Amino acid sequence: MIFHQALGTQSFTFKDLKELLAKATPLRTGDVLAGIAAINNRERVAAQYALAELPLKHFLKELVIPYETDEVSRLIIDDFNADAFKLISHLTVGDFRNWLLTDEVSTEELKKLSSGLTPEMVAAVAKLMRNQDLIYVASKCEVQTSFRNTLGKKGHFSTRLQPNHPTDDAKGIAAAILDGLLLGNGDAVIGINPATDNLKITSDLLKMLDGIIQQNEIPTQSCVLSHITTMMTLMEQNAPVDLVFQSIGGTEATNKSFGVNIAMLQEAYDMALSLNRGTVGNNVMYFETGQGSSLSANAHHGVDQQTCETRSYALARKFNPLLINTVVGFIGPEYLYDGKQITRAGLEDHFCGKLMGLPMGVDVCYTNHAEADQDDMDNLLTLLATAGCNYIIGVPGADDIMLNYQSTSYHDSAYIRKLLGLRSAPEFENWLNERFPL
Known part of the structure; x- marks a missing residue:
């Protein structure tokens, strides 16, 4: 799927989900070395805007590595808990971030949700978060x-x-x-x-x-x-x-x-x-x-x-x-x-x-x-x-x-x-x- 995002008078295009996720990532040298990082902060922000509007359901339709060629991709899809996902299935990535930050989301809810999340959904929402968001939401999780x-x-x-x-x-x-x-x-x-x-x-x-x-x-x-x-x-x-x-x-x-x-x-x-x-x-x-x-x-x-x-x-x-x-x-x-x-x-x-x-x-x-x-x-x-x-x-x-x-x-x-x-x-x-x- 091709993604388009306007930012002021400039328009950005991302050819697929894999590129959108890469361009939305906060700067790190590994992605620059791989040649997949955003060329500047403006492109990064545009990718983050586009990612925020993406429905979480889309991650079940478009895989970053094809199901047929990668056993980790097969594991991700085959072990996905659709019933657990129902709680947030109507949300976009941006909505998911906002939901996670609410006081109403409890440790028990997050525990029940975990098997209904693909890693790409989780990576995507992390890209939209400030450091304090990452700290606060993680502090609500308990894994014994x-x-x-x-x-x-x-x-x-x-x-x-x-x-x-x-x-x-x-x-x-x-x-x-x-x-x-x-x-x-x-x-x-x-x-x-x-x-x-x-x-x-x-x-x-x-x-x-x-x-x-x-x-x-x-x-x-x-x-x-x-x-x-x-x-x-x-x-x-x-x-x-x-x-x-x-x-x-x-x-x-x-x-x-x-x-x-x-x-x-x-x-x-x-x-x-x-x-x-x-x-x-x-x-x-x-x-x-x-x-x-x-x-x-x-x-x-x-x-x-x-x-x-x-x-x-x-x-x-x-x-x-x-x-x-x-x-x-x-x-x-x-x-x-x-x-x-x-x-x-x-x-x-x-x-x-x-x-x-x-x-x-x-x-x-x-x-x-x-x-x-x-x-x-x-x-x-x-x-x-x-x-x-x-x-x-x-x-x-x-x-x-x-x-x-x-x-x-x-x-x-x-x-x-x-x-x-x-x-x-x-x-x-x-x-x-x-x-x-x-």
Whole structure:
């Protein structure tokens, strides 16, 4: 469908929904690099006006990537809940934004609506929102998950304890874990990015984490963030696997670049469920995403990076994850140039994931060659916490010496909990109070 929009004496034309969404996106370097960004703010505003008038029903008629050629598109359409969509089916994208911002829209209503939203609808409404809109609406969403503790309750704020080591040294990892636990980190997961995908090293790390958790009776879960095929092999060998991790993207081609597809994710999900290692719940998957991954893989099909990112949430939603987070500034300034773009993307990703019913976390981070610094991360952390973000990452000194990027530290979660009166997961908080009474 061709879209026309007049702005003053000038007229703009957008050849299809894919171009309209791209041109309506707030400026970011990834879309400029892909050659799909608006040429100036005037064209961007025209696209946003046209997008605001578009009925939500249109997203069911015109797909940004054809149903026949992309399994993520097929998943989006096949899993769409038409009954849930009825609540807002009469609205345009602009009306949907206005409706979301009303006081009458409750947490329960948003929960019921989530399965009736396609990622493109959600990405579209985010493009019309100011940062405060993204924060306010996300704060009304509540998505709870559980494995050995309960995550995502309102008034609670969790962390992944990330004790990475450049040589997977057990003593170095153990020291970082102890440091993190003593500062109240690790209720979301104790999760290690291994330096290699070696089977024995991954198995040894899993056994080490399991030993720490079981010996100290810590109500949390562990994860070694190896490729899903590595974890499937280890599950067959009866390794102590709590959560299965995988990076995912919003197109079939992106996931192919990661070495996965939907059938493989389903097989791993079923295997993890069969282990029955959770004590209070059975959410067994952990996914990471990030704006720009599809462009990096030359797998974006001309779709803007924010819409591609939101499509990955539809894939994650199928597998009821315990955790999902966008590693928002990890890919670099080619995709998100500076602190302003990283902040906007982090708020967008959190909003879109929460609206789609996902337990959304954010790795508040940047690379050293980006035009950003730790003050930008402090700002984004504080904004996300007010928006109800489920969890962030805790890294010693905020400096990941294995992945070579800057994130948030163990102390940052203590700051935000004190500032806003937030608490860790209930079971984990009780354990801390029993083991380390004040």
